[in-house]
Amino acid sequence: MRIAARIGALGGEAAMQVFARAQALERAGRSVIHMELGEPDFHPALEVVAAAHAALSLGRDRYCPPCGLPELRAALAAHLGRSRGLNLKAENLAVTSGCKLALFLAMLALIEPGDEVLCPEPSFPAYSSITRGLGAAPVFYRLGEERGFQPDAAEIARLATARTRGLILCSPNNPTGTIYGRDALAAIAQLARERDWWVIADEVYARIVYGPGYESMAGLGGMPERTVIIDGFSKSYAMTGWRLGFAAGPRELIEAMEMLIVNSFTCAPEFIQVAALEALRDPSQHAAVMVAEYARRRELFVQGINRIPGLRCALPEGAFYAWVKVEAPGRTAEQVQQSLLEDAGVAAIHGRGFGPSGEAYLRFSFAGGAARLEEALTRIRGTMENRAGGD
Numbered sequence: 289m290r291i292a293a294r295i296g297a298l299g300g301e302a303a304m305q306v307f308a309r310a311q312a313l314e315r316a317g318r319s320v321i322h323m324e325l326g327e328p329d330f331h332p333a334l335e336v337v338a339a340a341h342a343a344l345s346l347g348r349d350r351y352c353p354p355c356g357l358p359e360l361r362a363a364l365a366a367h368l369g370r371s372r373g374l375n376l377k378a379e380n381l382a383v384t385s386g387c388k389l390a391l392f393l394a395m396l397a398l399i400e401p402g403d404e405v406l407c408p409e410p411s412f413p414a415y416s417s418i419t420r421g422l423g424a425a426p427v428f429y430r431l432g433e434e435r436g437f438q439p440d441a442a443e444i445a446r447l448a449t450a451r452t453r454g455l456i457l458c459s460p461n462n463p464t465g466t467i468y469g470r471d472a473l474a475a476i477a478q479l480a481r482e483r484d485w486w487v488i489a490d491e492v493y494a495r496i497v498y499g500p501g502y503e504s505m506a507g508l509g510g511m512p513e514r515t516v517i518i519d520g521f522s523k524s525y526a527m528t529g530w531r532l533g534f535a536a537g538p539r540e541l542i543e544a545m546e547m548l549i550v551n552s553f554t555c556a557p558e559f560i561q562v563a564a565l566e567a568l569r570d571p572s573q574h575a576a577v578m579v580a581e582y583a584r585r586r587e588l589f590v591q592g593i594n595r596i597p598g599l600r601c602a603l604p605e606g607a608f609y610a611w612v613k614v615e616a617p618g619r620t621a622e623q624v625q626q627s628l629l630e631d632a633g634v635a636a637i638h639g640r641g642f643g644p645s646g647e648a649y650l651r652f653s654f655a656g657g658a659a660r661l662e663e664a665l666t667r668i669r670g671t672m673e674n675r676a677g678g679d
């Protein structure tokens with residue numbers, strides 16, 4: 289069968305490949321600590337699960353409006369008002385099955401073949417993959433360690449051409465944990481306004497931050513009309529498998545996405561949307577409890593890593609990833625990743641999966657396996673010391 293060429297332009301995700309290998313090792317009887325996926329070991333709050341059960345019992349399992357239940361769209365607009373100071377209405381929201389689908393549909397609605405799209409590097413691989421799949425070209429701006437992983441607006445201006453149509457940002461960034469600073473956001477916003485770019489702001493981790501507050505690109509002057517926020521329930525509410533995300537942006541973009549939803553998945557499941565309303569109400573403060581626990585794990589894991597010779601890690605400002613630099617003579621980060629997985633039973637991802645500047649890094653997720661973080665550190669130390677001793 290002849291498959292359309294655009295499929296060949298798409299790329300996979302290193303996380304899924306490592307996860308598959310880790311599961312194969314477990315089936316063979318090996319013990320593996322999973323630090324490869326950005327998946328919380330929490331489950332949704334009990335009241336969210338109860339709301340889903342109740343919705344099913346009440347027959348809330350029907351088709352519903354493509355962009356989501358009106359009450360959920362309104363609740364999301366209010367939620368973004370409270371948490372990010374944004375002034376949105378229900379009509380600015382489209383509910384999708386997962387954040388990635390919101391990202392995919394927004395990109396489908398915005399990108400033409402031949403366009404150039406500014407993408408962060410290192411970052412979530414779907415940005416460049418989808419851009420290429422749509423016949424456009426990703427142009428990478430760096431989030432380099434020498435700049436504290438912050439974007440450099442001057443570099444972005446240099447990379448822009450007449451074909452540049454838009455820019456993607458991810459803050460807090462996966463994998464570095466960087467929150468784009470105020471100056472960087474303002475300088476990028478100025479470029480976007482001057483050059484009439486759209487901006488996709490992936491804010492999937494905006495609720496998982498360790499400092500005071502969070503500033504959204506969509507809150508800056510002149511940006512609401514050109515910015516679409518991608519967010520959802522997977523990370524903030526530990527609802528990865530429930531597959532519920534959303535896009536928040538200008539009405540004409542949401543209408544374009546509605547057309548794509550009608551032509552693809554019709555609507556997100558009704559009972560999941562009803563339960564999501566309960567997640568947003570969050571009577572037990574589950575989201576904050578989880579962030580407090582991630583903060584504890586962040587300290588424990590990053591401090592532990594920095595005590596191991598040959599590894600170095602800056603404290604992430606948000607999200608739940610440690611972006612660890614490997615500085616071990618005679619060993620590449622890829623070799624360390626392999627021995628961690630195959631010999632020590634710790635699943636992490638080699639940084640190249642997030643872009644070429646990740647060559648010397650490993651990404652560990654501390655969202656899962658809290659009980660085993662100490663054990664993971666012991667195994668990682670063992671791996672680093674073993675080879676340093678020249679075995």
Ligand SMILES: Cc1ncc(COP(=O)(O)O)c(C=O)c1O
Nearest residue numbers: 326386387388412462492520522
């Ligand atoms: C930056 C970023 N955006 C989007 C997603 C996708 O989220 P979802 O599972 O809701 O599709 C992820 C998941 O890892 C992510 O890290």
